[in-house]
Amino acid sequence: MGTRTLHVEHLPEQRYGRRYVWQLPVRLSHWINFLSLLALFLTGLYITFPQLAPAGEPSQHFVMGRMRQIHFAAGQIFLVSFLWRVYWFWMGNNYARSGFPFVWRAAWWRDLVRQAMAYLHLRRGNVHLGHNALGGLMYTVFVIGLGWGQIFTGLALYSESNPGGFWDHLTGWVIPLFGGSFRVHMWHHLFAWGFLVFAILHIYVVLFDSHQYRNGLLSSIVSGFKFYEEGDLDHDSWVS
Amino acid sequence: MGLEATLVPRIVEAMDKKPRIPVIWLHGLECTCCSESFIRSSHPVAQDVVLNMISLDYDDTLQAAAGFQVEEIRKRIMKEYAGEYLLAVEGNAPTRDGGVYCTVGGDTFLNILVETAEKAKAVVAWGSCASNGCVQAARPNPTGAKPVKDLIPHRAVINVPGCPPIAEVMTGVLTYILTFGTLPELDRQGRPKMFYGQRIHDKCYRRPFFDAGQFVEAWDDEGARKGWCLYKMGCRGPSTYNSCSTFKWNNGVSFPIGSGHGCIGCSEENFWDNGPFYQRLSNVVVPGIESTPDQIGKTLTVLAGAGVAAHFGSYMVRRGINAAKKEKPVPSAPEKEGGDQ
Amino acid sequence: MSRRVVVDPITRIEGHLRVEAMLNDRGVIENAMSSGTMWRGIEVILQGRDPRDAWAFCERICGVCTTVHALASVRAVENAIGIKVPQNADIIRNIMFLTQMVQDHVIHFYHLHALDWVDVVSALKATPAATADLAQKVSPTWHNSSPGYFADVQGTVKKFVESGQLGIFQNAYWGHPAYKLPPEANLMAVAHYLEALRWQKEIVKIHTIFGGKNPHPNYLVGGMASAINMERLNYVRDLITDAARMVEGMYIPDLLAVASFYPEWTTIGGGLGNYMVYGDLPQNGIGDPSRFRFPGGVILNKNLGEVLPVDLTDQGQIREEIAHSWYEYPAGKEALHPWEGVTAPKYTGPKPPYKQLDENGKYTWLKAPRWKGNAMEVGPLARMLVGYASGRADFKEVVNEALGKLKVPATALFSTLGRTAARGLETRLAVNWLGAEFDHLMTNLKSGDSATADTAHWEPSTWPADCKGFGFTEAPRGSLGHWVQIHGGKIANYQIVVPSTWNASPKDGKGQHGAYEAALMGTPMADPLRPVEILRTIHSFDPCLACASH
């Protein structure tokens, strides 16, 4: 088929080895994202359906206010971590860019089809050192796409409490774009579910692949290292 | 109104000296509640506006003359005061089937509106109809009703939404234009910032209950009687820009939330299609989908879960089969060679 | 030679109405067409929506009679689901209903109708002192009737006229021979035009207190969402007292004074002679018509000796026809009961801009509702006649008193002026009842009953899967009905038959005219280019075309 599949022997290293794939910024951002998204999802749902109903004077309580504060704080943290990861997309090692839909490259499409077929046929598929194209697509759609969507709608909602303020100037245009504030809130809420859907698929795929490949995938997001052997695909090569 | 107290002498002075500015007030697809609201104004009262501030030369709802005598006035003002008269539009125009769903004097309102806007000094769109389309533009918009700004795209339109707008907001907008000879500062949606700069929620007197987490759970329950927050009854205050919670209605007597019912967001674009009004989440407006974000989200979540289960299930079955047929092992290792298929 | 007079727009009404009248060679109207020239499709827009939201959509049918559609709508949905609202909710609704009626009638009299009878320009010729004398004679109890007051008003009018910018008063029919009031009466009426304009914004505060705003206060399926507190109730009491003072001290005296100058209009504009009332103002729930303050019923051919019953659920009684309306019905259907009603627009009129409509073709956006095949008039006159004919003492008292003061027989009611007078008399009843309803609310609250909503059936899961209902009220302009079908928690069909649809309806399949058209027949016109006579009769119905076509 003319696919250039570059094997590990092309690497300057030996047949079996360990490679530092996920640099610290990637791992840090991953876990900060994970924690902040968890907080955002839970407090977000709470904001829609507040359940605790304190009795007594309103001045003695701040339940809803606290949930919103947590949400906003987590939102800011997520935003920073997200922007940091975007920065690292350019500054990090090649794996920091791996899997990203380089749609103008035939190799990316081939990898995508191959990987999808592998999952469908329950075959092992290729082992990649970075992300495979399918994984990259998932991260792009769910994390980059949804992430921006959620950030912009979230910030637009946030900007409403200070009209004319910083965030209003930056993200206020989102409101008429969606057809009014209410619609922004609806989409923000809908997008939130996207993260749960992603998390389910993502965690399953990670577990499944870890089990299949036995290359230390699962622990890599903590340690940064992945194991490889001859024949594994390296990001540096398959999309170059 | 949202004008500084120090401006009042200037306003009075301006009112006394200038000849009154001619106003043509057109009525299209509408319910006339904007006119009704207008005459409820207390500061200034409608009488002062009509007798001393403006020259209301054309308004089919209040006009003494009828028929061709009225149309004659409109034509004359358009000619004699070209570039000087104010066009106020209540309601909007149907665009489907050539505009036959609203005609005046035998011509379509669509034609009349476009023609009258041509030489107007400024165009004011009263109410949600003129500003956003309002109820007749709600799905499926049987008459193709379009807001004024869409029909005269080359003209700046001051949108004064609300169903209806608050009386003092209406007279306040006019007062501003007459006093300063310019339009008030408008926001992204063409609304005067001084009246539509903030959400109902930001100035709502029930806001402490919102922050505390004290909500009305059912109509006429204990919380309702204590005046708790109406968020869980679907209140649209958090996404509605209007002056209701600041000026209140009918000279400061109350406003929807003040009388126990949530805000339905009547000054917001598309608010009719953001229902049901009594739930925090309404249906997502995407053609073909009629569910709330939660229904969609839960469905997708279940689908993802089911997909995962199916994948894992068939994987286990496959493994079982392969294990049974010892001679053909699981195609895990060989795949390495077939990397390039 | 016969000639066609076209009046479009008819002004000082709500909405878009066109009248074409065919005069014979003596200048008498011998045929007339009433055409509603706007349609928005509210019935279509309601399809598939949450029935609990319907009131808000319906309310936007009209901002002039705001609330009445909301009321009919919540009643229709409650009827379908089987909700019985708490008594306080009925009382609050009654208070809002009566507030609406009083405000709307006063506005109509002074701001929409008066200029048909009152010559503003002639008011400049009055002497303030003589005007004060007249005012004190017609209404000794009214406070604003000093010469200084009238001099001020005259000054205002003078300054306005001298500015050369006549605004809404320009190009009118001032000096037309049909204007009969002396200058003093004209000045008094102009003063009260302004007085009423100031006053109307006060009474509506009752809506603001219970419904949060006016126009378009909030309603609720199951009751009312109003939070009741004492200080607010005292405010309501004051507003009611003020309203009663204004109606008795200003409106009714003005009405009788003006009417006394136009005796010929007690013989013109009678029209159909068929009157219909659904009834309203429940004292024991909407399901008990025997305890309505406004009794329902039908009077045919001016026969006050018999009041026939009306049944909104009877498929044979209320039916809408479209022989002359821009709509389509399923093949083979000519008349439909609203539960099965269909609203499918199809314009077949001339391409705008047009000069005239075709009386033999379709010519309006209004359907033609009929009761057992008869065209009916609805509204204040119908209500006063049905109350009177039902032998109700309160109705008899106000009607007989007015007839006595004007020294005219009861048959004078079947006329343009009769219609206008009935509206005033009804307002007298309404302000009285307003006080009574308020007292009733206070009694209930004192006895510890403060429930305003029934929420047991709030959730759609508690509703029958399929149900249908009807709701009705007596709107200022007459009997209003809403019919709803609910399937699976959503509106499957929604049909609205409005008072102005009855009155302004076109001909039906049998060629029977609607009330406006019938009332115009036989009217002599002094000057066809200045159609005051058409305006008088049409205005006596208080048209609302946004309502009528919806």
Ligand code: HEM
């Ligand atoms: C930069 C990131 C974010 C910001 C600034 C932000 C901000 C906001 C704001 C202002 C609200 C409205 C709360 C209120 O007005 O009471 C909100 C609601 C909500 N947020 Fe976020 N958010 C962000 C990210 C997220 C993410 C990532 C999720 C989900 C994983 C999420 C889920 C929700 C949900 C479910 C709601 C409730 C929506 C509603 O019903 O109003 N948010 N968020």
Ligand code: HEM
């Ligand atoms: C227990 C939970 C989780 C585990 C064990 C886990 C594990 C991993 C692993 C092993 C990778 C590397 C994947 C690969 O090489 O293809 C990864 C990447 C990633 N994960 Fe997770 N993950 C978890 C939860 C989440 C959640 C909840 C999110 C977001 C909602 C998330 C977002 C991501 C993203 C965006 C990447 C790509 C990393 C990058 O390029 O920055 N993860 N995760």
Ligand code: NFV
């Ligand atoms: N016709 C009519 Fe209405 C009334 N009254 C409603 O039902 O006016 Ni707008």
Ligand code: SF4
């Ligand atoms: S904006 Fe609302 S209130 Fe005003 S005319 Fe339109 S429907 Fe009526």
Ligand code: SF4
């Ligand atoms: S009642 Fe509505 S506007 Fe007021 S605080 Fe609650 S949610 Fe906000």
Ligand code: F3S
């Ligand atoms: S419904 Fe409308 S009147 Fe004000 S409180 Fe909400 S914007």
Ligand SMILES: [Mg+2]
């Ligand atoms: Mg109808």
